[in-house]
Amino acid sequence: MGRTMDKIERLINLTAFLLDTRKAVTFEELTDTVYQEYPSTTVREKNAVRKMFERDKDELREMGIDLEATSNEDGDDAYNIPRSRYYLPRLDLDTQERVALTMVSRLFLGSGTPFSAPAHSALLKLAFDDDESRGVPNVHWVESPADGESLSAMVDGLTRRKLLTFSYRALDATEPAEREVEPYGLFNRRGYWYLVGRCHFRGETRCFKLDRVVSDVVVNQKKPHTADFELPEGFNFEEECRWEWPLPHGAEDIEASVTFEPRLAFIRESGPGKVIGERRLGDGGIEVDYEVTDPEQLVDWVLSLGADAQITSPPELREMAVERLTGMLRGLES
Amino acid sequence: MAGKVPERLNRILLMVPFIVANGSATVDELCRKFNIDRDELVCDLDTLRMCGVPDYTPADLIDYRIEGGRVFMTMADYFKRPLTMTREEGLTLLVAGHALIRSGVFESDGPLGTALDKIERLLSVEEQVELESVAERIDLEMNASTGSWMDIIEEGLEKQQRLVIDYYSYSRGEIAERRVDPLSLLWSRGCWYLLAFCHEACDTRLFRLDRIRSLKLTGEPVEDDVTKFEVPELIGEYKPGRKAHKVKLRFSGREGRRLVEEWPTAKVADAPDGTIAVVLRTKNLVWLSNYLLRFGDRVRIESPAELRKMVKEKARALLKEYGSG
Numbered sequence: 338m339g340r341t342m343d344k345i346e347r348l349i350n351l352t353a354f355l356l357d358t359r360k361a362v363t364f365e366e367l368t369d370t371v372y373q374e375y376p377s378t379t380v381r382e383k384n385a386v387r388k389m390f391e392r393d394k395d396e397l398r399e400m401g402i403d404l405e406a407t408s409n410e411d412g413d414d415a416y417n418i419p420r421s422r423y424y425l426p427r428l429d430l431d432t433q434e435r436v437a438l439t440m441v442s443r444l445f446l447g448s449g450t451p452f453s454a455p456a457h458s459a460l461l462k463l464a465f466d467d468d469e470s471r472g473v474p475n476v477h478w479v480e481s482p483a484d485g486e487s488l489s490a491m492v493d494g495l496t497r498r499k500l501l502t503f504s505y506r507a508l509d510a511t512e513p514a515e516r517e518v519e520p521y522g523l524f525n526r527r528g529y530w531y532l533v534g535r536c537h538f539r540g541e542t543r544c545f546k547l548d549r550v551v552s553d554v555v556v557n558q559k560k561p562h563t564a565d566f567e568l569p570e571g572f573n574f575e576e577e578c579r580w581e582w583p584l585p586h587g588a589e590d591i592e593a594s595v596t597f598e599p600r601l602a603f604i605r606e607s608g609p610g611k612v613i614g615e616r617r618l619g620d621g622g623i624e625v626d627y628e629v630t631d632p633e634q635l636v637d638w639v640l641s642l643g644a645d646a647q648i649t650s651p652p653e654l655r656e657m658a659v660e661r662l663t664g665m666l667r668g669l670e671s
Numbered sequence: 672m673a674g675k676v677p678e679r680l681n682r683i684l685l686m687v688p689f690i691v692a693n694g695s696a697t698v699d700e701l702c703r704k705f706n707i708d709r710d711e712l713v714c715d716l717d718t719l720r721m722c723g724v725p726d727y728t729p730a731d732l733i734d735y736r737i738e739g740g741r742v743f744m745t746m747a748d749y750f751k752r753p754l755t756m757t758r759e760e761g762l763t764l765l766v767a768g769h770a771l772i773r774s775g776v777f778e779s780d781g782p783l784g785t786a787l788d789k790i791e792r793l794l795s796v797e798e799q800v801e802l803e804s805v806a807e808r809i810d811l812e813m814n815a816s817t818g819s820w821m822d823i824i825e826e827g828l829e830k831q832q833r834l835v836i837d838y839y840s841y842s843r844g845e846i847a848e849r850r851v852d853p854l855s856l857l858w859s860r861g862c863w864y865l866l867a868f869c870h871e872a873c874d875t876r877l878f879r880l881d882r883i884r885s886l887k888l889t890g891e892p893v894e895d896d897v898t899k900f901e902v903p904e905l906i907g908e909y910k911p912g913r914k915a916h917k918v919k920l921r922f923s924g925r926e927g928r929r930l931v932e933e934w935p936t937a938k939v940a941d942a943p944d945g946t947i948a949v950v951l952r953t954k955n956l957v958w959l960s961n962y963l964l965r966f967g968d969r970v971r972i973e974s975p976a977e978l979r980k981m982v983k984e985k986a987r988a989l990l991k992e993y994g995s996g
Contacts, residue, residue, distance in 0.1 A: 426793065437781070458685055461704060479903060496805050522810070663990065669982060
């Protein structure tokens, strides 16, 4: 042929042949066809081609192609790709199901997460038989692209149960430290990503905030087809997720009231507490009673609204606000 | 070669069925669907021309021609349908589905649930078990929003109707009415945004959902030519531009570092005395003067002087309100 076959051509040829063939094909038959341009007369050459075939097989399976190993009529090892398991069947979705799945697959399109590319191909597959996407509401997840590669490595390690290594700087640490982690789970809270996993450095299960990872996240490359660890017996993901936002120890919810200027009264619903009562005020403003778990958070929020909101009770929370304001003035006047 | 092997292979194996199923497809449609340019398309097609089944005579190889802007393909009938949903795609749909159920856009026992079941059934039993175990351990928070939320989805996005919103701009501290053609809802870093074409700005703008004071339906359809849009890569003041103010702050504690986690473009440096210096840029100082109040004596505002003045006035006025002025 005069030119070396590209790997991609070889993989397409292998897929095409094993999908098109009526009966399973032996390795010998493959050396005469898909691998014909690689010499396989000596034992050594044959072993090299065998290795290449093994790698190609893994790669196709990795992509989701169900390459089946069976035996032929003579009892020799043989391979094929069953059409029934390769071809996308008709999904028989009703209109509502189609709308729902289209929205779901659009969520991560171009999102900078590892789910972006599979979301794209899933969407194309959904539209293959029935391209009706007009009027389907767009809802998108937007992620800062810098996080994409680290997240991708984390999802990979999580799915294949492979060890991750990265350099991590805890909030209080001045210097970063190398960590080797068994990834158990991944979650996103208030816009931040956290990896849950067993840290070999600390010898315990911890949460790692993605923003504090200061290096690339590296997935262990050794023995790619064997998992590095098992999920510990009784691992409770939900419990671990709560680690980063613990409720103040032994704290009870407190009640607090806040007044809002008329123009910003609408914002009361998005405060960090449960609205348990409200009263209209004479000037058109509103006084709202909240049940709050974290008083600091309420004070932060009310102050961030500037002159449009004010804490009216309890006195301790008013005192907190006053302290912040006087502290700020002291700094500015010194 | 264009792109990494698995990525290209995936694309090619998905593209061929789109051409073969109908005998042909337009160049434009293929480029748009697969996010590639014409050169990349031709490169993929040329690769296919080298492929086929034994005996690899010209009659066994895939062939294509481009005529009148359409791609015609022959000898590729074994690729007449795409590869079934893969594990990766299944995982993506499950994770996204769970997030949208949590957010309240869908109910768990509604059409999304039955649709996801149909997708899962395409995988082997072992794959389904594994997939569910992994999907359960990837938990993406999407909070439900209140107020105008469902109107935006059902009236704005589904029926493509123009909306009038009363919007509170936090950065300027003002409320103004805007006529908008909704394009998409976006979730980014813990907040919901409406991406819409704003007729006052004559451009696409982002509106944070919790800052929409009220919403009116107009019954008018959105303009046809604004329905195409790009999902922004970033949300927030990441690229404030040259006119932005340069703000220098000094924190006595670790809040400085936490703040930088919220503003990825802010710069942070540890000083020998244990304080943390933060430099950030912003177009508007109004929001920052409100935002900084929470830090009290744990922050020093070094510059600009304009910001120092604004914060000072605000803190004094507020203290008066609290009866301590």
